Amino acid sequence: MRLVFTFAAAVLLAVSPVAAQDNILRQKAIPQQKAKQQKQQQLKMVPLPAPAVERFLQMSPDDRERALSQLAPERRQQVEQQLNRLQQLSPDQAQRLQDVYPAFMNLRPVRRQAVRAEIKELRQMRPVERKDRLNSDAGSFSPEEMSILRQVTGIPE
Amino acid sequence: MICLSKNEQGAELLAGYLSRTLDAPRMAELGRHIQECADCRGLASVWERLDEFAVPEVSPGFDARLYARIASEEARVSLLSCRRWLWRPIAPLAAAAAVVALVLGFLHVPGTPHSAKQASKVEIEQVAQAVDDLDLLTPIDR
Numbered sequence: 361m362r363l364v365f366t367f368a369a370a371v372l373l374a375v376s377p378v379a380a381q382d383n384i385l386r387q388k389a390i391p392q393q394k395a396k397q398q399k400q401q402q403l404k405m406v407p408l409p410a411p412a413v414e415r416f417l418q419m420s421p422d423d424r425e426r427a428l429s430q431l432a433p434e435r436r437q438q439v440e441q442q443l444n445r446l447q448q449l450s451p452d453q454a455q456r457l458q459d460v461y462p463a464f465m466n467l468r469p470v471r472r473q474a475v476r477a478e479i480k481e482l483r484q485m486r487p488v489e490r491k492d493r494l495n496s497d498a499g500s501f502s503p504e505e506m507s508i509l510r511q512v513t514g515i516p517e
Numbered sequence: 518m519i520c521l522s523k524n525e526q527g528a529e530l531l532a533g534y535l536s537r538t539l540d541a542p543r544m545a546e547l548g549r550h551i552q553e554c555a556d557c558r559g560l561a562s563v564w565e566r567l568d569e570f571a572v573p574e575v576s577p578g579f580d581a582r583l584y585a586r587i588a589s590e591e592a593r594v595s596l597l598s599c600r601r602w603l604w605r606p607i608a609p610l611a612a613a614a615a616v617v618a619l620v621l622g623f624l625h626v627p628g629t630p631h632s633a634k635q636a637s638k639v640e641i642e643q644v645a646q647a648v649d650d651l652d653l654l655t656p657i658d659r
Contacts, residue, residue, distance in 0.1 A: 410650070427644070445652060461654055476650070479654070512657060
């Protein structure tokens with residue numbers, strides 16, 4: 361009996377460092393796997409049409425952290441949430457954004473501001489109200505601007 | 518009566534008028550006033566002209582390169598001024614002065630990380646603005 365007990369203790373002592381080492385290796389592998397998954401997810405994504413944002417997304421996590429740390433905490437949180445939303449867009453939504461963003465950036469700054477304000481208003485509305493609002497918008501917005509508003513709301517002419 | 522030149526919020530009113538974000542009665546009132554008031558008409562037309570100016574696209578990393586160049590220029594100027602100040606007709610001190618000037622010059626060079634920080638701040642703000650716009654322009658789920 362004593363012999364069996366001694367043998368069991370010896371096996372336990374021999375196995376435990378191996379198990380601990382295995383555990384450490386597994387823990388080390390988790391962040392690597394996560395980074396790999398993130399990279400694969402980024403490769404699958406339709407690129408965002410804003411070069412500055414794409415450059416930011418290509419940065420290493422450390423550089424990204426350094427850049428974000430320059431923003432005020434609330435602003436940083438807002439930007440991070442927005443980036444998360446953008447990275448979760450469906451391919452169809454990302455494609456539509458690819459079409460609409462360059463058209464938006466081609467507008468004069470003052471008209472860009474007007475379109476921003478209008479989209480904010482439209483986002484607050486119910487779909488029926490949006491349709492009515494878009495019909496009445498035609499007088500205040502150019503055809504290019506109307507096209508942007510229609511693409512964002514998904515309401516055709 | 519809204520007169521842009523007499524109103525404390527004239528600039529904001531004008532921006533709102535030009536971007537058509539003022540409410541309809543104010544838009545109409547200001548529109549009528551601009552027709553009648555030569556000063557306000559001039560102001561509005563200048564702003565409209567400025568707005569028509571097409572700003573050329575800058576190349577990627579333009580801000581970073583610009584700030585780095587400004588920093589190196591500043592370092593060069595401060596090095597020159599230190600040398601001028603230290604350079605006296607006293608010959609034995611000339612060598613020592615040159616050494617001091619060089620040291621001072623080196624002390625001024627670390628201005629670069631500050632400008633790099635400034636550049637990256639500008640860039641992250643550009644990123645944040647672009648992210649705002651992208652988020653706003655994301656198609657609305659119906």
